[in-house]
Amino acid sequence: MTSNDLQSQLIKYLTDAHSIESQALIQMKMAPGIAGDPEIAAAFEQHRTETEEHGRLVDERLSALDASPSKVKDIAGTVTGMGFGLFAKFQPDTPGKLVTHAFSYEHMELAAYDMLARVADRAGDTETAQVARRIGEQESAMAERVAGVFDRAVEASLRDLSPDDLNDQVRKYLEDAHAIEAQAIQLLSKAPDLAGSSEQAAAYEEHLTQSREHQQLVETRLQSYGARPSRMKDAALRLGALNWGMFFAAQPDTPAKLAAFSYAFEHLEIAAYELLRRVAGRAGDEETQAMADTILGEERAAADKIHGAFESALDASLEAQGVGVR
Numbered sequence: 001m002t003s004n005d006l007q008s009q010l011i012k013y014l015t016d017a018h019s020i021e022s023q024a025l026i027q028m029k030m031a032p033g034i035a036g037d038p039e040i041a042a043a044f045e046q047h048r049t050e051t052e053e054h055g056r057l058v059d060e061r062l063s064a065l066d067a068s069p070s071k072v073k074d075i076a077g078t079v080t081g082m083g084f085g086l087f088a089k090f091q092p093d094t095p096g097k098l099v100t101h102a103f104s105y106e107h108m109e110l111a112a113y114d115m116l117a118r119v120a121d122r123a124g125d126t127e128t129a130q131v132a133r134r135i136g137e138q139e140s141a142m143a144e145r146v147a148g149v150f151d152r153a154v155e156a157s158l159r160d161l162s163p164d165d166l167n168d169q170v171r172k173y174l175e176d177a178h179a180i181e182a183q184a185i186q187l188l189s190k191a192p193d194l195a196g197s198s199e200q201a202a203a204y205e206e207h208l209t210q211s212r213e214h215q216q217l218v219e220t221r222l223q224s225y226g227a228r229p230s231r232m233k234d235a236a237l238r239l240g241a242l243n244w245g246m247f248f249a250a251q252p253d254t255p256a257k258l259a260a261f262s263y264a265f266e267h268l269e270i271a272a273y274e275l276l277r278r279v280a281g282r283a284g285d286e287e288t289q290a291m292a293d294t295i296l297g298e299e300r301a302a303a304d305k306i307h308g309a310f311e312s313a314l315d316a317s318l319e320a321q322g323v324g325v326r
């Protein structure tokens, strides 16, 4: 291993961060308009300022490493970032969808900066490592802020609905959960082969089994709402057919990206069930509420496990690119 190799990896991770921040900024500008609530809007406005700052800090580190803007553009054009392109496909159109997406996206950023800090540590670049950790703290704080407005998002979404409409909403959130689990199952069935480490693979495998159970539980609840398969299909379409191609065609750095993306995806699920349990609570559907609570525990544990194996995923990614492990 030469420090040169690590340096070019570092530039790649910084370039990914640059892309993620550009995408984040677009979202921060759009979010207040669909927030449906002044407090939710304010959270996004605050983070818009932070996001602009993150972009600047990342660009500074890129310049310090002598990565010319054209080189950055080249890399940004060829890599798809930490799968952020997949997330960009979600078109949040309601306060509920907005906070679900945002909660997940902040965890995508968190994962990206976590990986970046680890690569910087390995390259002995303490400044980049510090910047990555500082930004990571702000992403984490934003994720917390978003979690803090789940109640308000539900409130804003349900404000003008009659009790009948409430049941419709529970059914819709259940259909969404069903579609999200279908995506999870698709991702997790392929993930173990691409995991790069046995620790990471085990986390995916274990959660695949759980995800199948979750989908079954959701389906049972859907049946009590007279669910029709066609409507479940519609929900899957609403979610957008995610293109897993970039992961399934293994790239050298797939293990790290897959880990970051899966971590973000788990948080998409966490937010979806957080909202479902609130909407079900409003509708007096205790069974769905209890189910959401149970599933939430497993989603959180899965996210923690995936995060716990980040280092091994990064090892695998770097090794695959000829950059030896410390």
Ligand SMILES: [Fe+2]
Pocket: 021, 024, 050, 051, 054, 109, 135, 139
């Ligand atoms: Fe950011």
Ligand SMILES: [Fe+2]
Pocket: 024, 047, 051, 106, 109, 138, 139, 142
């Ligand atoms: Fe952020």
Ligand SMILES: [Fe+2]
Pocket: 184, 207, 211, 266, 269, 299, 302
């Ligand atoms: Fe999950």
